[in-house]
Amino acid sequence: MKPLIYEQPLNEKVRSYLRLEYLAQQLAQAIASDQQHNGFYPLFSLCEMTDRCDFRSEVLKDLDRQILVLNKWQDLPHADTQQINLLINRLNQAKGPLQQPERIGVALKQDKFISALRQKFSMLGACCNFDLPQLHCWLAKSWSDRQQDLTTWLTHYHPLLEPICLLLELSRSTAEFVPATAHAGFYQQDCTQVLSLVRVKLTADSECYPIISGHRNRFAIHFVDFQQQKHSDKSIQFFLATCSANH
Structure with a gap:
């Protein structure tokens, strides 16, 4: 039986990173298998979090900090320079999309279907067909078409989610x-x-x-x-x- 792992962040930044990572995982599950409308809940939570705070500058600082640390590790005896260089390349690649001027997720806000759903999803029982007939129309599409839509919507947040997941991966690997x-x-x-x-x-x-x-x-x-x-x-x-x- 697989053991259970509990995590507790000790500062607000890591708390936010863990929440964003969790939402990314929920969306990945929604894309991997047909979960009807359940994928919208983590998507709209992601929209809400990135609307409240632009995490880019903090993530970029953390990426630079990690690169600096890894460069120092290269000088240590018995250092695995190949693995270190691989990590440095991944961190550098993660920086590029974050340096674009457009705010993360802003393009998704212009999607009329997403905007209509987001306005009502916080209501209790809001998925009834009289509240959101457009949702029921979308659910009637084939799973492959809906899967492609979910993938496209999540892509708007990849520039933020991928480096955050990488930073957390590196943090966990140090202990x-x-x-x-x-x-x-x-x-x-x-x-x-x-x-x-x-x-x-x-x-x-x-x-x-x-x-x-x-x-x-x-x-x-x-x-x-x-x-x-x-x-x-x-x-x-x-x-x-x-x-x-x-x-």
């Missing part, structure tokens, strides 16, 4: 999971390095889940018994990975 024990369901750790992300891995039959809180140098984990929905007083064996903000 390996190590065994840890939460005595009486509680674990706490202080760190000298600045952290950006705490990851907890549990077996699927653990029957508990972690509540993680903290900030850049310190975090705590409370394990909650799922059945009783209260703090567990048992010793919990788990695996922990702490990702540095300065990787």
Whole structure:
């Protein structure tokens, strides 16, 4: 049985990155198989997030920061220069589309079909045919045509989503999971390095889940018994990975 991984961001930027990554994953699933109208929910959440904040400048800074770090790694003994160069090339390629003057997703706003759906999707039961007859007309199209539409709409956000997913991939790769024990369901750790992300891995039959809180140098984990929905007083064996903000 596949283990469960829980993640807790320790700053607002990583919190936003994780949400955008999650929406990208939801949309990828909607494109991979016919989920009727469910793909619109993550699409409109993505529209909303990028309307509120233009993430480009922050992502570009993070890409440059990563390239600088990787260039320094090349000088280390036993460094895998081939792998490092591959990562540097991926980061540089991710920068290009972000440097375009047009705001991410602005072209999708001009799509009349998408605009009409987005205005009403926040309503309860808004997918009724009397509210959105155009949606029911679209759902009558073949899956291959709808799949192509979803792919096209998501393409508007690739310049932002692809570098964010790459940055999170690199962040996770810098910290390996190590065994840890939460005595009486509680674990706490202080760190000298600045952290950006705490990851907890549990077996699927653990029957508990972690509540993680903290900030850049310190975090705590409370394990909650799922059945009783209260703090567990048992010793919990788990695996922990702490990702540095300065990787």
